[in-house]
Amino acid sequence: MPLVKVPKPKFIEKLQRFFMVDLLKGLRLTLKYNLGALTDKDSVGGKGIYTEQYPKVRPDVAPRFHGAPRLNMDPETHDTLCIACNLCAIACPEDCIDVLAMDVEIIVAGKPRKKKVLDEFIFDTSRCMFCALCQEACPTSCLELTQDFELATYSRAGFVWNREMLEQGRETVKYTR
């Protein structure tokens, strides 16, 4: 009782098998790729080479990608935009943000007042899951998750970013070739 119906091989199929047409097709394909890579003028990222040349050519990440955190500054005065409201630390599901504030004496309308300003900002990227809830919570759009993805360090302590790193950004090696 045949359970699988199999078509009988046609004469042309037998002929193809005898002359090893499939093997020649495969050889043609690989030769085409090889010649394409050789004749390509701009072989990096050109038509012959499809592989992304990562350290040399930076990949385009998705527009909604969340990467390394950054504390934005006022573009004119270069003061931090952070008002030390602690909303980001409250919003963070992973508790990876610590906002340390201090009080500064200022004179408002002739009276001495205390103002809360940012002293230190600790962001633990090893615990961060890049949900960007802190970015949404920030009232002054100071804390932002950028599209930079190179977060690897040599030690566990290197994952904890302080205020300076968050404001200046981390230095990464730039490869040119």
Added chain:
Amino acid sequence: MLLLAPINFIDQLLLKYFDAATINNVIWPFIQIGLVVTVVAGWVAYASYLERKISAFMQARLGPMRVGPWGLLQPIADGIKLLTKEDFIPEKADRWIFFFAPYIAVAAAFLVFAVIPFGPDWAVITDINIGLLFVLAVSSVGVLALILAGWSSNSKYSLLGALRSSAQMISYEVAMGLSLIGALMFARTLSLSGIVSAQLSDSIWYIVYQPLGFLIFLVSGIAENNRAPFDLPEAESELVAGFHTEYSGFRWSLFFFAEYAAMVIVSSVAVTVYLGGWYFPFVYRLTEAKGYHNLYVIVSLLVFLVKLSVILYLYFWLRWTLPRFRYDQLMDIGWKWLIPSSLINITLSALAIFVVQALDGWHGIKTIEALANGLDLTATGKTVMIAMGLLGLGITGLLLARINWRSRDFNLKSQRRNIKLVSLPQGKPAVPAVVPAASE
């Protein structure tokens, strides 16, 4: 001639210290050996670079790019890396055999280069009259190294890889040797330089007389070298790395070296026997006939190297196109296709030579003077011979297809045979017989 000047200078310099016989028989051979070893070592190193590059291009990658321009210094970096690695010997290994197996592999591979004619005159180290036999015999010693390496490693993967490679090499050695006989009937000498000069005096490449023999030699050569698609001894998915699983560092690199050197050897034998060696049309007439002897040698050397690279490219090309064979398929190809077709090739070649000689009036085969100069066929004889070669290809293919028609690896119908499952009873499943409970 400008190219002659340095050679003459060295000759004059040597004549001050040695007599002429010593220079010709001892010192020049040493210089030749040194040159060949360096050049071949460089070739082998850059063959690995080329393989990586070509495989990268075939897979739309770039390959090595970091070391030097276009990664050209990659072989040197690899060499330094391998030399500085730990030379690890497993605790349960047979230390001495483990120690010496790589050296046997490399020695067997490099010994063969002594008889390969890279060019005419001074471009060949030695020309012995059993050159081809020497090549086949010495390159077979390489199998011994693989078996010893696999056995002494005391590891199951190594042993299985070594056994596979020995079985494979024994079965393909037969087809390889038999396929060469067809070409030897035309050359009528075993000396490799003699084979080339026979092709030169016939002004033909034996591939046009012997297309079938060339195909058999190429396939069995690839199998002999354990290269893909016949790289079962090193099948990563099954045997980690085959016979050199336990090797590391320098010793591993020696095996690697031996593999690529063996590849170069098989390609150069294929070039010598079937593609005319260093012979290329018009080269003789344009250089040697006008008195430029050294230019002739150098152009011939370049011709040889170009032909060698073509065959090596074929190796890489096939490797990165075809998937690996199954083991029974490998044995099938060896025993059911290549050995019978090489036997048919011998028969048909002998028949063809007989017929063509009869047409030509026996002037090549009867005289002993013609021995060194091949068959010395006329134009008609050559045409008939080429036609017979192609005809023989067809005849052999059809004959073997008829013989192997029932084998499952060849026959599409039997491969796609109707699958029969264990027949199930129709209707309701049978009620299991109730075992009567044992009465109390």
